[in-house]
Amino acid sequence: MSITWRILVIEDDHALALGLRINLEAEGYEVIHTTTAEDGLSFIEGSCADLVVLDLMLPGMDGMEALSRIRRHNPKLPVLILTAKSSMEEKVRGLRAGADDYLTKPFNLEEFLLRVRRMLARYEWYRTEGILRVGDLRVDFNTLEIIDDTGATVRITPHEARLIQYLSTHQDRIVTRSELLKHVWGVDPDIETRTVDTFVSRIRRYLEKDPAKPTHIISIRGKGYRFMP
Numbered sequence: 001m002s003i004t005w006r007i008l009v010i011e012d013d014h015a016l017a018l019g020l021r022i023n024l025e026a027e028g029y030e031v032i033h034t035t036t037a038e039d040g041l042s043f044i045e046g047s048c049a050d051l052v053v054l055d056l057m058l059p060g061m062d063g064m065e066a067l068s069r070i071r072r073h074n075p076k077l078p079v080l081i082l083t084a085k086s087s088m089e090e091k092v093r094g095l096r097a098g099a100d101d102y103l104t105k106p107f108n109l110e111e112f113l114l115r116v117r118r119m120l121a122r123y124e125w126y127r128t129e130g131i132l133r134v135g136d137l138r139v140d141f142n143t144l145e146i147i148d149d150t151g152a153t154v155r156i157t158p159h160e161a162r163l164i165q166y167l168s169t170h171q172d173r174i175v176t177r178s179e180l181l182k183h184v185w186g187v188d189p190d191i192e193t194r195t196v197d198t199f200v201s202r203i204r205r206y207l208e209k210d211p212a213k214p215t216h217i218i219s220i221r222g223k224g225y226r227f228m229p
Contacts (some may be wrong), residue, residue, distance in 0.1 A: 002153070006031075006159050008031075008049040010058065010066065011055045011082065012058055014035070035058075037062065041073075048169075050077075055082050067079060067098055067099060100122075103115065133229060139161070139207075163184050166184050167217065167227035173228065180197065215228060
C-alpha cells in the first residue's frame with residue numbers, strides 16, 4: 001500500500017480544471033487546484049506534490065517562469081505542460097526549460113491520463129525509501145506503517161502520514177495550524193475546524209510513549225506545533 005499520488009493542477013480555466021479534477025480523482029489521485037502560478041509555487045514550496053499539470057498562459061507569472069522556479073526547487077518533480085500554444089518551437093522551449101511532457105489543447109482525455117500514469121511510474125524510481133526514525137519507531141511512508149523495534153506494526157492513513165511527513169520536513173521551526181490545513185489537507189486555512197488538533201492527538205498515540213506528555217510533537221501555545229524526532 002502506498003500514499004495516494006497528489007497532483008497539483010495550475011490552470012486558470014475553471015471549467016477545464018474541474019474536468020481534470022473529476023477525471024483524475026476517478027483514477028484515484030488526490031488533486032489540488034490553483035489558478036495562478038504564484039499560488040501553485042507556494043503550495044509546492046510548503047507541501048508535497050507528486051506531479052504538476054501546468055498551463056503556460058496564466059495571469060500574473062507565466063507558466064515558463066513557474067516551470068523554472070519549480071525546477072530550482074525540485075529538479076525531479078514531474079511537470080506536464082498543457083497549453084494552447086501548438087508550435088514546435090514552443091514545445092521544444094517548454095521541454096528544454098524542464099517540462100517532462102507537453103500536451104496541446106484541446107487534447108484527448110485518455111492520452112492525458114496515460115501520460116500522467118507513465119510520468120508517475122517514472123517518478124516512482126526517484127523516490128527515496130521514505131523511512132523516518134522517531135525515537136525507537138520507524139515510520140514507513142511507502143507502506144503507511146509505524147514499526148517499533150520488536151516488529152509490532154500500526155497502520156496509519158494517508159493523511160496521518162502526510163501530517164507526520166510535513167511536520168518532520170519542517171522540524172526546524174514552528175508549524176501553524178493554518179499552514180497544516182493548507183498544505184496537508186489543501187483547504188482554506190481560514191476555516192474554523194478542529195481537524196488538525198484531532199489528527200495530532202491521533203498520531204501522538206502512535207509516536208509518543210506518553211501522549212499526555214509529548215516529546216516528539218510539541219504544542220506551542222497560540223502558535224502551532226514543533227516536531228522533535
